[in-house]
Amino acid sequence: MRKTLKNIQVNVSPDKMKAFIIIGSSDDNNEFPSLEELVDFLNENGITYGINVELLNIIINQRLFNQELLVAEGTYPVDGTDGSLELFFNVKKDRKPVVLEDGKVDFRNLNLIESVKKGQKLCKAIPPLPGEEGKTVTGEVIAPKEGKPVKLPMGRNIEITEESDILIASIDGQVSYLNGRINVYPLYEVSCDVDNSTGNIEFVGNVIIRGNVLSGFQVEAGGNIEIWGVVEGATIKAGGNILIRRGVQGNGKAFIISEGDIVTKYIEHSNVDAKNDIRAEAIMHSTVKCGRKLELSGRKGLLVGGNIQAGKEIEAKVIGSQMATFTEIEVGVSTALHKTFTSLKEEITKLQNGLKKTTQVINILEKYRASNMLTDDKKEMLAKSLKTKQFYASRIPQLKYELNVVEEQLNKESNGKIICHGVIYPGTTITIGSTTYNVKKDLHYCTLYKDGTDIKVNPLR
Incomplete structure (x- = not known):
């Protein structure tokens, strides 16, 4: 918009959020408009909001000719804030095992289970906050973007209160917040080994096994699975997390599949697939897939043999072996x-x-x-x-x-990386995205990541 009156010109920005004036010189430069005349002139040209009177006085006092000067500014709208959730339980307890003073990893006291009672409050929806209107220099109102209400993460065995903003447990059980849903699972306990005396186990909730799972048997749960002993060549499938306190000795027949995390002491000759993270002290000669991070910690921190895929990151102390055991690692992309x-x-x-x-x-x-x-x-x-x-x-x-x-x-x-706190041995192949790096010599205390079409090896910091 561009209008001229005598020797004064008004310019308005395309978004109508700024207005400028230019006062042209005249034959008689002793004549200069007063504050009232300038304000009236701006109003006549549609500028009715955000006029900087202080600046107009400066223009008048200093008689500023032939300069484009910002004399009015609109107010931008402030968008509303989306609603949020207030959770009344520990959303994700740290599933990282504690490293003891002697370097051993404590896989026994992880305290991953949180029990709740029927009627216990689990979460509350916090309503969105309204935004603030804006206004152009021409006085037009600009509506803000309103905040969106949060969706309650209602899962299994959950009820909503009459106020429609609070979720409570409908049964006694164990609470889980996974993949955007809160679930309360009932608990099924097995106080012995899973063998011929128990048969296969299939349960809609959480399962605790206070023994081993022998070869040929299957344990399937809609929630979490906790096994106190060793898993042999068995199949373990969980809709939640899997904790195996001692380890997996699969003999090529074990299948461990989780929609959440997998935590165990060691994995050997097994097939393991977790949607999220996997943590262990050692993984040997196995096929392993995880959607996010694979972490090998403790005294060994060992990853040797087999095919390993991680969506984001692999962290270990030792990768491969001095015998140049073929170890295939893929990181940085979805396994699918x-x-x-x-x-x-x-x-x-x-x-x-x-x-x-x-x-x-x-x-x-x-x-x-x-x-x-x-x-x-x-x-x-x-x-x-x-x-x-x-x-x-x-x-x-x-x-x-x-x-x-x-x-x-x-x-x-391919934005994944590999962090090594010890050594990566020859015989290891590392793929990040579509680029493969063959380890020809020992790599010590390093980080590997993709840079363009190359895989870079940098010292660990």
Whole structure:
């Protein structure tokens, strides 16, 4: 908006939040508008809010000609604050085992379980705070962005009060806050080993086993699972967290699957998959996947052999072994995305091999046809081979395009790192995103991370 009256010009910013004036010089520079005249002039030109009277007086006193001067400013709106939750229990107790003075790790006293009583208050919704209106220099009101009410994280065995803003437990049990929901699980206790005397265990709530889980058996819980002894070649599945106080000796047959965290003393010859974090003192010759952080602590802090995948970070003392045991580590991307990347590469290789063989068959059959030795069976084979070649020729570029898209995603998401508080031995391969680093010599006290298309090794700080 631009208007001129005599030798005074008003300019307003496109968002109408600032107004400027320019007072042009005249034949008689002794004439200068008064404060009242300037304010009236601004009002006549639509400037009715945020006028800086103090600045106008300075302009008049100093007779400031031919300068664009900011004389009015609007007020920006203040957005409202979203609602929040007030929790009345410990949301996430620290599942990190305590390292004792002698360097051992205490996996017995983790105090992960928090019990609640029926009717106990668990959380309250705090309402959103309103915002404040803004106003332009032309007097137009600017509405703020209002805060959004919080959604109550209602899960299993939870009730909502009449006030509709408080959640309470509907049963006695153990409270859990996982993946955006509060649940209260009933408890099932087994005071002996899981063996032929108990059979497999399946329970909707939390399970505590005060013994071992023997090979061939299965324990499945909708909530958390706590095992005081050793897990052999068994299957353990939890909708919550898994705590195994002694460890997992899987003999290649153990499957430990958690929708939350997994904490155990050691994992050996096992298959382990946690949606969130995994903590242990040693992991040996296993296939391990975790969505966030894998932490090896205690005196050993050992990670050796097998295939290890972590979404964000791996921290250990010793990775690999002096015997150059093959240890494959992947970090910094979702396991699902990396699985897609690997699957596409394998499929492309398979199709390329198929194309090569099909082309060889076609070349041989074409020679038969050139020599008038092509029988009806061979004609049919040639027709099928040509169709197969056409399929390969069209499908391979499609898969390569998909592979490039996934590779770009891997590179964008590859912000993971590996922290070593001791040594990484040769025989270890480290993949961050789509970039692989083969360890050729001992790496001591270092951090590995991706920088562009390279993996950097920096001293540990």
